[in-house]
Amino acid sequence: MKLRTFPQGVFLPHHKEDTAHLPIVRVPEPSRVVLPLIQHTGAPLKPLVKKGDTVKRGQKIADVDAFVAAPVHAPLSGRVAGIEEWAHPTMGRFQAIVIENDGKGEEERYEPLPETIEDLEPERLRVFVREGGFVGLGGAAFPTHVKLSPPQGKPIDSFILNGAECEPYLTCDHRVMLERTEEMLLGLRIMVRACGAKRAYIGIEDNKKDCIDHVANLLRNFPIPAEVVPLRTKYPQGSEKHLILAILGREVPPGGLPLDVGVVVNNVQTAAALGRMARTGLPLVERVITLSGDCLRKRGNFEVPLGMLLEDLVNFCEGFTAPPRKIIMGGPMTGITQVSLAVPVIKGTSGFLFFRNVPKKREYPCIRCGRCVAHCPMRLLPYLLGRLAEERLFAEAEDNRVLDCVECGSCAYVCPAGIALVHLLKLAKFEVMRRKRGGK
Amino acid sequence: MEDLKLITSAPPHLRSPVTVPWIMQQVVFALLPAAIWGAVFFGPRLALPPLVLAVLACVGFEALDCLAFRRPLTVGDWSAVVTGMLLGLSLPPGCPFWIPIVGGGVAIFLGKQMFGGIGQNVFNPALVGRAVLLISWPKIMATWHVRPPFVLGATSYATPVDVVTSATPLGIVKAYGYPAVWETPHLLFRLFVGLVPGCIGEISALLLLLGFVYLLARGVVQWDIPLFYSMGLVAVALVARQNPLFHLLAGGAVMGACFMATDYTTSPMTPRGRIIFGFGAGALTGIIRWLGGYPEGVTFGILTMNALVPLLDRMLPRRFGVKKA
Numbered sequence: 001m002k003l004r005t006f007p008q009g010v011f012l013p014h015h016k017e018d019t020a021h022l023p024i025v026r027v028p029e030p031s032r033v034v035l036p037l038i039q040h041t042g043a044p045l046k047p048l049v050k051k052g053d054t055v056k057r058g059q060k061i062a063d064v065d066a067f068v069a070a071p072v073h074a075p076l077s078g079r080v081a082g083i084e085e086w087a088h089p090t091m092g093r094f095q096a097i098v099i100e101n102d103g104k105g106e107e108e109r110y111e112p113l114p115e116t117i118e119d120l121e122p123e124r125l126r127v128f129v130r131e132g133g134f135v136g137l138g139g140a141a142f143p144t145h146v147k148l149s150p151p152q153g154k155p156i157d158s159f160i161l162n163g164a165e166c167e168p169y170l171t172c173d174h175r176v177m178l179e180r181t182e183e184m185l186l187g188l189r190i191m192v193r194a195c196g197a198k199r200a201y202i203g204i205e206d207n208k209k210d211c212i213d214h215v216a217n218l219l220r221n222f223p224i225p226a227e228v229v230p231l232r233t234k235y236p237q238g239s240e241k242h243l244i245l246a247i248l249g250r251e252v253p254p255g256g257l258p259l260d261v262g263v264v265v266n267n268v269q270t271a272a273a274l275g276r277m278a279r280t281g282l283p284l285v286e287r288v289i290t291l292s293g294d295c296l297r298k299r300g301n302f303e304v305p306l307g308m309l310l311e312d313l314v315n316f317c318e319g320f321t322a323p324p325r326k327i328i329m330g331g332p333m334t335g336i337t338q339v340s341l342a343v344p345v346i347k348g349t350s351g352f353l354f355f356r357n358v359p360k361k362r363e364y365p366c367i368r369c370g371r372c373v374a375h376c377p378m379r380l381l382p383y384l385l386g387r388l389a390e391e392r393l394f395a396e397a398e399d400n401r402v403l404d405c406v407e408c409g410s411c412a413y414v415c416p417a418g419i420a421l422v423h424l425l426k427l428a429k430f431e432v433m434r435r436k437r438g439g440k
Numbered sequence: 441m442e443d444l445k446l447i448t449s450a451p452p453h454l455r456s457p458v459t460v461p462w463i464m465q466q467v468v469f470a471l472l473p474a475a476i477w478g479a480v481f482f483g484p485r486l487a488l489p490p491l492v493l494a495v496l497a498c499v500g501f502e503a504l505d506c507l508a509f510r511r512p513l514t515v516g517d518w519s520a521v522v523t524g525m526l527l528g529l530s531l532p533p534g535c536p537f538w539i540p541i542v543g544g545g546v547a548i549f550l551g552k553q554m555f556g557g558i559g560q561n562v563f564n565p566a567l568v569g570r571a572v573l574l575i576s577w578p579k580i581m582a583t584w585h586v587r588p589p590f591v592l593g594a595t596s597y598a599t600p601v602d603v604v605t606s607a608t609p610l611g612i613v614k615a616y617g618y619p620a621v622w623e624t625p626h627l628l629f630r631l632f633v634g635l636v637p638g639c640i641g642e643i644s645a646l647l648l649l650l651g652f653v654y655l656l657a658r659g660v661v662q663w664d665i666p667l668f669y670s671m672g673l674v675a676v677a678l679v680a681r682q683n684p685l686f687h688l689l690a691g692g693a694v695m696g697a698c699f700m701a702t703d704y705t706t707s708p709m710t711p712r713g714r715i716i717f718g719f720g721a722g723a724l725t726g727i728i729r730w731l732g733g734y735p736e737g738v739t740f741g742i743l744t745m746n747a748l749v750p751l752l753d754r755m756l757p758r759r760f761g762v763k764k765a
Contacts, residue, residue, distance in 0.1 A: 415456075
């Protein structure tokens with residue numbers, strides 16, 4: 001098998017063996033869900049319901065008149081208990097709609113799509129995707145319909161389905177590719193039709209050989225040109241820019257988007273969820289996540305309603321074998337640490353990881369070993385950018401391309417001096433952007 | 441469950457097991473074969489005192505410096521041990537006891553701590569120490585003790601002795617001209633294996649390369665600088681119409697290319713900078729040997745290129761997504 005990949009990056013211990021073999025388990029509906037008014041990259045939503053309203057599963061409860069946004073739907077039938085500030089997994093606290101489950105199971109569905117996807121108007125499909133509330137379920141949570149709307153003069157020739165799942169521990173995409181393959185491929189057809197791509201690629205790392213074989217089998221007699229591209233397992237292969245480079249050999253220009261090189265990339269789970277809605281009419285109200293780490297009693301891959309609270313998930317997993325010292329939403333390379341179990345699952349939640357054992361790496365001065373430079377997949381000089389950030393020389397950091405940083409964490413991972421390079425580079429990017437916007 | 445004490449930190453939450461002391465220890469391991477060979481070939485009485493004293497001096501002076509300037513004690517990072525090893529291995533066997541001590545003091549105080557300690561120095565500390573010794577005590581630094589069977593060049597001794605002084609191959613080239621060195625039988629083989637007079641740990645190209653391969657396998661060093669160093673040296677040898685292989689194997693070239701020029705702190709971080717640095721250091725080594733006043737050019741060749749590193753570090757790699765750099 002010929003394996004493709006991108007230059008530089010790192011080989012990580014991937015720790016997927018704990019959960020990769022565990023089939024997706026459907027978690028029972030909780031008594032309460034909390035749906036933040038921002039779960040995507042873009043404009044915050046406005047609630048369409050008020051306290052005391054009854055809502056049905058699948059009913060749109062928040063939206064906004066903005067292009068870069070995706071509506072939110074009620075994941076269960078119940079009563080709106082309030083619209084209040086609530087703990088948010090990535091934004092501290094944010095306004096959220098709290099729904100109490102009434103157990104009636106009433107549903108409101110959209111009209112499913114016919115199976116003849118290739119005969120449908122792309123615009124109809126884009127509206128369908130937006131109405132369904134779809135965002136990138138890999139973690140970045142960028143509204144899917146925006147990606148599927150290439151501007152005039154930027155034709156799309158290739159569509160890439162991202163099944164790299166390069167973050168250690170996470171296996172939800174792995175299970176979706178195995179168990180939801182038909183829905184995923186239907187979603188793929190919808191997205192390819194919507195963006196007008198001529199050819200589709202499904203990039204899967206070779207630590208998921210079962211997925212490569214299974215998906216390739218189901219692609220026989222597929223109505224559109226599509227192929228599985230086996231990738232040599234390397235981090236950060238699931239980063240859009242690096243997946244495009246690995247599969248098509250194209251580099252997205254600085255500050256640009258995949259569509260600048262004629263490509264649209266979407267996550268496999270986004271496709272699977274979209275395929276499901278096309279069949280059932282039920283919008284994005286649930287997703288598959290991985291719960292793993294070294295101190296959760298019952299680890300695995302779970303299908304959970306959006307808005308389910310972390311404490312309810314932990315209870316479902318029978319609690320901890322020992323109290324965790326670190327809880328991460330997402331993978332260990334880019335994930336965000338959590339300060340409470342009150343946070344809900346949002347659309348961008350690929351999983352929660354619980355760690356009792358949190359090794360601390362001793363910090364030394366930079367010894368200029370060059371590992372950060374040799375591994376940076378964006379060919380930056382992280383040691384220099386880190387030092388410039390420390391000295392608050394943000395203009396120099398910008399000159400040295402700090403905004404190209406994708407925050408993959410490869411530099412900090414390999415640093416023998418234990419320097420918090422991502423922390424410093426995030427600071428520099430933040431300050432450069434703030435100054436660009438005219439802040440002082 | 442709500443009384444969890446949770447740590448928050450920026451990602452990544454995984455870190456590689458490679459640490460600064462581990463890296464330095466690997467370099468020490470990699471130098472051990474050459475050091476042991478020095479002790480065997482020259483005899484422990486000639487080889488070990490300079491080596492051990494150089495290591496002790498470097499570690500001791502760094503500790504002293506930390507205490508004197510009330511800074512945290514940094515000797516636990518093992519970098520002073522590496523500096524001491526590199527300095528000790530590049531001293532002549534049987535040199536006076538104060539040579540490694542003075543050299544270690546200069547290497548650590550002047551070469552490293554005055555710039556701010558580990559990671560901050562511009563010049564390779566071991567080479568700074570060696571350069572000062574070379575300039576200050578040229579005679580001592582060019583007195584090569586060796587056992588009689590391995591002597592090169594003209595020597596006279598009336599009664600049987602166990603140690604004599606000898607010329608080195610590069611010394612013969614400088615004193616008697618390039619053709620004279622080829623009067624030594626099996627010259628290239630002796631240089632490769634380490635059967636010639638020379639510095640304590642620089643004589644065996646084979647064992648130094650073995651150590652370098654170990655460092656490559658452990659991911660401690662990259663191959664690029666030694667390769668381009670060799671290319672620079674070969675280029676000058678060809679221009680001088682001398683045997684490139686002789687120049688690669690003689691003197692401190694292998695030690696310089698694999699262990700001195702690859703010093704993290706004093707070599708460039710940028711890929712193109714590393715090419716220029718390596719090639720330049722190798723070429724300067726060859727030019728000094730060929731046209732300079734010293735028989736050996738490794739020390740000054742690398743130190744000169746060290747000075748250019750801040751400039752070479754500005755050669756950014758080609759930007760991602762942009763055709764030209």
